[in-house]
Amino acid sequence: MKMPTLDATISRRLLVNYRLDPEVARSLLPPGLRPRLAGDAAVGGICLLRLSAVRPQWIGANAGWSSEAAAHRIAVEWDDDSGTHAGVFIPVRHSSSRLPVVLGGTVLPGRHEHAGFSVSESLSRITIDARARDMRVHADVSDSKEWRSQLFGTLGEASTFLREGSTGWSPAKGGKTLDGIELSTRRWEVGATEVHDVGSSYFDALPPGAAELDHVLVMRDIPSRWSASEFPIAQNQSIC
Structure with a gap:
């Protein structure tokens, strides 16, 4: 897969995080990846985001497209000759835009399915419903100054854990290798929510x-860049 480097603005991002049984999480992962633990629990989640001005980095922002998207994920680790690395495994992505569905597996990493999104958003409260033939997600949260989590003792710990997992791996077209995409941001700011x-x-x-x-985090108005990563495991290793 030859993916161009993409620039975009994360207009809004909800990071819905679950405590997962480590063995169940392991059963959902391809060879070469293992669950990344927070204490005794694996960490799974849903990334619900609105991207705006998505475009190849050499094109101006006014030529980009916008979409709502949902990605179910599991925090993972893997090893190579340089050490241990952190990221997330994303079995499938869903988008309100038809473009990622068409380009998924060729220009964009992994499989993308079309979904309908209903979003109600104010300055402090966000409600999202997403539906597809194989997925249903509902989230209703509001901004909060209180932190509640069994995975992480502080908001800062949660923020660091998630920021370190900036590389996402998805089954490539044909299902025998992994496509990787890495997120970089000019700044990283997360807030707590009341669920x-x-x-x-x-x-x-x-x-x-x-x-x-476990908890839900919110991010708003984050300039971002998305670039391809190469999977550090032999490309002929099946993930089926």
Whole structure:
């Protein structure tokens, strides 16, 4: 896959994070990746984001496109000759735009499915409903100054953990290798939220007790760059 470097603005990003049973998380990962733990728990989640002015880096912002997107993810680690690295595994992405669906697996990493999004957003509260043939997500949160989490003792710890996992891996077209994409930002700011309601068909389908909602973070107005990464495991290694 030859992906151009893309610039965009993360207009809004919700990071919905779950505590996962490590063995269940491991069963969802391809060879070469293992769950990255926070204490005794694996970390799974949903990235719900609105991207604006998405375009190749050599094109002006006024020529970009915008979309709502959802990505279910599991925090992972892997090893290569230079040491241990952190990232996330993303089995599938969903987008309100048809463009990523067409370009997924060729120009953009991994598989992209089309989804319908309903968003209600004010200065302090965000409600998102996303539906596709294989996915349903609901999130209703509002900004908060209080921090509640069993995974991380402080908001700063959560922020660092997530920022370190900036590389995302997805099954490539054909399903036998992984496509990688790396996020870099000019600044990184996350805020805590009060959770009113969250649901995910992906995590709800896991065995009882395997996935427990932990917290939701919010990011707003973050300039970003997305570039391709090469998977550091032999490309002929099957992930099936």
